[in-house]
Amino acid sequence: MRLQQKDLMMPNTPEALFSQAHTGANGNTPGRAVKLSIDGVSHAFDDNLVLDNVSLDIAPGEFVCVLGASGCGKSTLFNAVSGLLPITKGSIRLDGEDIVGKPGNVGYMLQKDLLLPWLTALDNIVLGASLTRGATQDDRLRATALATHYGLGAHLNNYPTTLSGGMRQRIALMRTITAGRDLMLLDEPFGALDSQTRLSMQQWLLQVWAETGRTIMFVTHDVDEAIFLADRIVVLLPRPGRIGRILNVDLKRPRDVSCMTSSTFISLKAEALDLLYR
């Protein structure tokens, strides 16, 4: 009996861990299917226009980085897509459905890991289930299998305060994945980490993304990070926040650190820096 259950719960392939994952979505065919559609979004706080007519379509399974200096409305755009911020003008659709002002449709992760100190790492990972319908033993088994696959198995009974910053962000990402949303918004999730940890986290994120087939919208002000991770980079310009240009990143996957010194990488970096600082 124990063994049967174990076989059920421990799939051999990582793909089998994600029942709701898209299949073959990493092929990047923007322009065809649309996961997220941002159309003519503007937002003003009082009289201060922070987002000006932003339009962007994201394909299923695509990895899009939103790159911009501080004050360019990155976080406002994210809060709008998450549903936390009702926008002044425009529409945001997820799978064709209007999600303006409706939180709970997309996964969300911030620079602050927001792990609850009174829950163990595992209980933090299954928080989405706990907060909506109550986490079942099945949820806990799945989460344990997922976390173990991504190298967190030894820390699942730990309280978050006893874990390192990188480990905490991994747990937070597992929480976001376990919540089961197709689209995940990541707002500078590695911003508080040291550069070595950050690089290993980026590679880890790419692995998780490739295996889970989720769609990712990733905010950063780090040009290298954006190029290393993204299929496309949306460069936002400040005051008011607007799209400056969308850059296609034609680096083949899977990517490793060596691609950061390739000529494609360097020329993209030059282009992005020119847009940001001219």
Added chain:
Amino acid sequence: MSLIRSIFIHPVVKSMGSWSVAMLMLLGLWQAIVSVFHVPAFVIPSPVATISALFQNEVMIRGLLWQTFKETLAGYLVGAAVGVLLAVVMSQLPGLGRLLYPALVTSQAIPIVGIAAPLVIIFGFGMTPKLIIVAWIVFFPVVVNMMDGLAHIDRDQINLARLLGATRLRTFLYIRLPACLGPLFSGLKIGASYAVTGAVIGEWTASSKMGLGTYLLAANAQMNSVGVYGAMLLMTLIGIGSFAMLLLLEYIAMPWRHRATSPWRRAPHL
């Protein structure tokens, strides 16, 4: 060897040790003052005399102690429950909260002895008025501290819950409640140290049964100094005991403050 060592460095054991030492030092100071200044026994009896007098009347004292302890505990439980309930309701319904808050402050501005008299007129002698007086004192620090805790919950944690599609009740159970346990226990501890005072005031104004408070009055009227000090010592003991009990409960209720892993939540085996 290492087991014995680990027992002695356990924070609860260490804390019990330091409490015992502090109590003994206070008793020692009391004894020293009496001995050094040759204070007559009818003014301040020595701790040795006081404690031995308690043991001479052991049967009676035991009854008094039990009576006062019962009043303190019952009143404390009611007061704590009322405090927690009020804090939850007032924080969930801010409009009602703003209306009730001044009323709560007013309740504490009335001298407690002033409340005791009308309570006797309304409820007569017996357990009820005493219970109300204790609860009256206890609920206030509980409600104020817990509301403070509930008001200062991390906004981002609540947003996270909303983004995960949380229900209101579950957000309360998983986030708001555990987040305010620290302030709640502060309120409960303050309440615990005041509760005995409430029970004694209750006994003075509304007693039909002999408790430590009534005994203290009687002993005082009879110039029975060892009786007065003995009653005082036992009341103090109830107060300290309640406080220590809450420290222990606090320790058990918030394992994440002193442990790396959960004592009861375990990840399933794959």
